[in-house]
Amino acid sequence: MQGFIIGNNESHFPEGMEQLGQWLKEGKLKSTETILHGFDNLPTVLLGLFNGENTGKMIMSHKLFI
Incomplete structure (x- = not known):
């Protein structure tokens, strides 16, 4: 490779x-991905990304309510 x-x-x-x-x-x-929902999960997403807790792409999803 x-x-x-x-x-x-x-x-x-x-x-x-x-x-x-x-x-x-x-x-x-x-294609594999790990998706966490909610802006309040941002610290978990970032720490998981750097600790290798994701499978494939790490995505944080949230809806913006105006």
Whole structure:
């Protein structure tokens, strides 16, 4: 396995996005995420992020009531 920097492969970005999108549609790639709701959970979200308590992307969701 070898990592890469997107800036080094900028010319291939559209092609890569198309291929990744296709793999997602086919179920060949799976996306995981941890979602916590409520602005009052912000400290928990941040601490969990730095402690590795999330699976995949860590998301904090809240509704803004005006």
